[in-house]
Amino acid sequence: MHDNGKHKMSDIHPHILNLPVEGMTCASCVLRVEKALKKVDGVLEANVNLATEKVSVSFDDKKTDIEALSTAVAEAGYKLLLPAGGPETSRASDNLEASDDSHQHEAYVQLKKELVFSAVLAVPIMIVSMASMTQWFMQWSPLTMEDVNKLLFVAATPVMFVSGKRFFAAAWRVGRHFSADMNTLVAVGTGVAYLYSAAAVLFPRLLGVPAGVRSVYFDTATTIITLILMGRLLEARAKSRASGAIKKLMGLQPATARVIRNGIELETAIGSIVTGDILRVRPGERIAVDGTITSGFTSIDESMVTGESLPVEKSTGNSVVGGTINKNGSIDFRATAIGKDTLLARIVKLVENAQGSKAPIQKLADKIASVFVPVVIGIAALTFVLWYFIGAIGFTPSMINFIAVLIIACPCALGLATPTAIMVGTGHGAAMGILIKNAESLEHALRIQTLIIDKTGTITEGKPSVTDVFVFNGFDKTEMLRLATSLEKRSEHPLGLSVVNYAVNQKITASESIESFRNFEGRGVTALVEGKAAAVGNLALMEYMSIPVADAALSIQKLFVEGKSAMYVACDGKLAGVIGVADTIKANAKDTVARLKSMGIDTIMITGDNEQVAAAISKEAGIDRVIAGVLPQDKAAHVKAAQAAGKIVAMVGDGVNDAPALAQADVGIAMGNGTDIAMESADITLMKSDLNGIVEAILLSRRTVRIIRQNLFWAFVYNVIGIPLAALGMLNPVIAAGAMAFSSVSVVSNSLRLKSN
DSSP: OOOSOTTOOOSOOOEEEEEEEETOOSHHHHHHHHHHHHTSTTEEEEEEETTTTEEEEEEOTTTOOHHHHHHHHHHTTOEEOOOTTOGGGSSSOTTOOOTTHHHHHHHHHHHHHHHHHHHHHHHHHHHHHHHTTSHHHHHHOSSOHHHHHHHHHHHHHHIIIIISHHHHHHHHHHHTTTOOOHHHHHHHHHHHHHHHHHHHHHOHHHHTOOTTOSOOOHHHHHHHHHHHHHHHHHHHHHHHHHTHHHHHHHTTSOSEEEEEETTEEEEEEGGGOOTTOEEEEOTTOBOOSEEEEEEOOEEEEOHHHHOOOSOEEEOTTOEEOTTOEEOSOOEEEEEEEOGGGSHHHHHHHHHHHHHHSOOTTHHHHHHHHHHHHHHHHHHHHHHHHIIIIISOOOHHHHHHHHHHHHHHTOTHHHHHHHHHHHHHHHHHHHHTTEEEOOHHHHHHGGGOOEEEEEIIIIIBOSOOEEEEEEEOTTOOHHHHHHHHHHHHTTOOOHHHHHHHHHHHHTTOOOOSOEEEEEEETTTEEEEEETTEEEEEEOHHHHHHTTOOOGGGHHHHHHHHHTTOEEEEEEETTEEEEEEEEEOOBOTTHHHHHHHHHHTTOEEEEEOSSOHHHHHHHHHHHTOOEEEOSOOGGGHHHHHHHHHHTTOOEEEEEOSSTTHHHHHHSSEEEEESSOOHHHHHHOSEEESSOOTHHHHHHHHHHHHHHHHHHHHHHHHHHHHHHHHHHHHTTOSOHHHHHHHHHHHHHHHHHHHHGGGGO
16 A cells, blocks of 8 residues: 555666746646657656646656757647756756746736737727617717727737737647647637627628617627636736745845955856855845855854744854855855756756646646646537527537636636645745655645654754763773774764763864774774774664673663663774763653654654663653654654554654655655755755644644645636536626636636645
């Protein structure tokens, strides 16, 4: 059930592009573009997001290329907008500029022009049409009804062929492929109204109607086009707000930076910076790229990347992140990552990929959208036939009911229901320092039942310190610490670092004469130190090396009762000492565990520590269940065991040695600063080490899915109610057009509520 290959690796290394698609207007368009791309040999996955009007396509670049993808989309009746600088510049380029921003702006301006042009003519057409139906107007007017109709024809024609051109052109593009979409519905509906009215004015005898007939529908056709254009404009504006997260992130990187070259400070474009350059940042300026401080002291506001509100103090040796703000000191730093390799660029890429992904809940909407337009056209045709032949109400009223069915049924809201909520939800999460890998991860987080959480660096601060030192078998305390420090300097374990720091404070110098260094994962390290066989690790390492530790029993018991970890130090087959290390739990650990319990989530702590130490830490954090003495490589097995019991399991770890467990879990949550391994293995990455981020990520998932369900409900109900009303002749086409436009705007607006939660 759970071993579904969610994170399995393959020999294929897919190329992933996020590219804008021109011409999409509804859920049917989304499916058509996806279907066209998936038919291309080498395409592994294609997900279209109607809200962003982009496609995320994963393909094997040994089998296909971007030109083949473009051709496939074009043959489906749409246009794939290619990056100016080639595939690699499609996102997260060296200057992080959005390659399609100018296109979106131009499209918005063009849409606005068409709306204004349409409204300027449609409003007078509507007024004159309504007035001409009154007796007093015709008595007052010097024009005959035939003259009025000709004027309406002249005014309506530019609206149809200028402002309405986009609908007819789009309908023709998909029609050539024997397909239909929202534009087909609008084009057929308004086209029928216009052509009938034009024929009634120009060729009345052909239709068998008297010249000057009052039943012309230029007002209906032009008003529908105007209302739909207005809806699209409002929708575009709302979608722009919804996609603001990426634009805001991309706007964090400054356009220029100060670089020190040959002792001279130069202001240069961000794209000219290379790895290894020394950059200078003054108070109040944004840091251009990732790097390491070489001189200076300051505090840096990292809130836009991590969500952490308090500035972080930085000095020589500390890392800095591009896009963050230098608050009060002047610093120099060496560039370590530029362009698409910076943390900011990777965050932008991750957020964009998440926004372009498709949630499982979308499957129902996709199935309906695949047959929606043809079914609606059939219902509209049946409506006309029944009213005309059985209802016998005449051609004109039957035609009006036909048009109303087509217009009310446009599936815009259905196509926007899920992607807009995903876009806003993942964007809002990024602003809080919660990076969500894809829509599937966001939806899965809703159903978490069991949360397995690593101890070191997750529940605890991950910054242990030496609290106790015991020596045995006549060894000197300083010599024992010197041996331990010599080995731990080559270890990356947090406990080892605490020993090294303690030795530095005690002015104990480590030996550089190290040979045959070995790391026993989950147990400790060994080496020859100045010819002596030294070892530092846990009880398992001592047992493996057959080193007796009975002399340390009382000291060890004391440490365990106090919730401290014990590090055994051995030399030449004898126990030299025991070092007690304590790691304090995070201030909000107990509160977070309590919140998780209140949400109905069972929390389990997993650790490599022995049962006594683990029990002390778990009791302090308020965790009832503990799995102790677990090696890093065995954590995934415990996750799998919980899944085998039928639970939806989340694993929380640091994203490095917990990577297998994070990958195995239904939802992997990595704590920390967004390292490569965390982003690769985890479904959700928390940019700061605040445990409350776990709760916030789950709550964000619940809110987002709730919004999606609301959107889908109203999109379905809108059509379930609207289509029958239109078919029964109870809905005027103009009102239908207004309702259709409102439905799309309401779905996007509802999704935007996620920003305020």
